[in-house]
Amino acid sequence: MSAREDLTLAQRYVDDPCRTVGRGAQEIGDGPDVRRVGTGTGRLRESITLLRESTAAATPMATTRRPEPVVIPDGPYDSSQWTKRDNLDGLDDEGLGAQGRHAP
Numbered sequence: 731m732s733a734r735e736d737l738t739l740a741q742r743y744v745d746d747p748c749r750t751v752g753r754g755a756q757e758i759g760d761g762p763d764v765r766r767v768g769t770g771t772g773r774l775r776e777s778i779t780l781l782r783e784s785t786a787a788a789t790p791m792a793t794t795r796r797p798e799p800v801v802i803p804d805g806p807y808d809s810s811q812w813t814k815r816d817n818l819d820g821l822d823d824e825g826l827g828a829q830g831r832h833a834p
């Protein structure tokens with residue numbers, strides 16, 4: 731059985747107690763216990779509905795495409811990326827720190 735079929739079945743199983751609580755509230759009255767059970771079954775019903783909607787919108791794993799790999803060139807980077815610029819105090823060399831400073 732698929733997940734969608736399972737959720738449809740779960741929705742049916744939750745709908746029955748919701749109806750029963752509604753009928754019971756008419757016969758017994760709207761006391762705190764009846765309201766608590768009604769609130770709980772209502773939240774469960776809403777949660778299953780949201781879960782069904784999210785699984786319907788999701789694409790199956792078998793049909794999802796993997797992203798294309800990003801090719802990183804083996805050549806050296808442009809050294810101007812690490813040189814001092816007029817409007818900046820200087821850029822850090824990765825792992826070496828700013829130019830002109832020494833390690834402690």
